[in-house]
Amino acid sequence: IRQVMDRMYTAAPDGYCGDEDNGQTSAWYVFSAMGFYPVCPGSGEYVLGTPYFDEMKLHLENGKTVSIKANNNSEENCYVKALTLNGKPYSHNYITRTDLMNGAQFVYDLAPTPNKQRGTADTDAPYSFSKTQKK
Structure with a gap:
């Protein structure tokens, strides 16, 4: 996700892919910069990426706050080593609208290489991943 953001969103004339979609690509970029993005509207799930910012807060209309912190955030450290949600280890590769609301x-702990042990269970996959194989 970071590679797409870095390579395809620049100030050059060809540096803003998907500009013809009435803002959907821009919305994807903003979500991705927060560390998650909607893949399947209506599913209530957001796929996890890595935050672009070291820390940010979303102040929701209901008075609640979503806090996102990225430890060791850098261009090289673009992979999730570990993630906690509300202080507990979190292995899923998605979050839900309920979690957010x-x-x-x-708290993301980022590293220069992927943690290939994290998020590998079937239950860690988001709704948007198909459970069937194409023939």
Whole structure:
């Protein structure tokens, strides 16, 4: 996700892919900069990426706050080593709208290489991942 953001969103004439979609690509970029983005509207799930910012807060209309912190955030450290949600280890590769609307504290620990042990269970996959194989 970071590679797409870095390579395809620049100030050059060809540096803003998907400009013809009435803002959907821009919305994807903003979500991705927060560390998650909607893949399947209506599913209530957001796929996790890595935040572009070291720390940010979303103040929700219901008075709750979503806090997102990215430890060791850098160009090289673009992979999730570990993630906690509300102080507890979190292995899923998605978050839910309910998680967000209840207020949440996400802490990402980022690293230069992927943690291939994290988020590998079937239950860690987002709704948008198909469970069937094409023939």
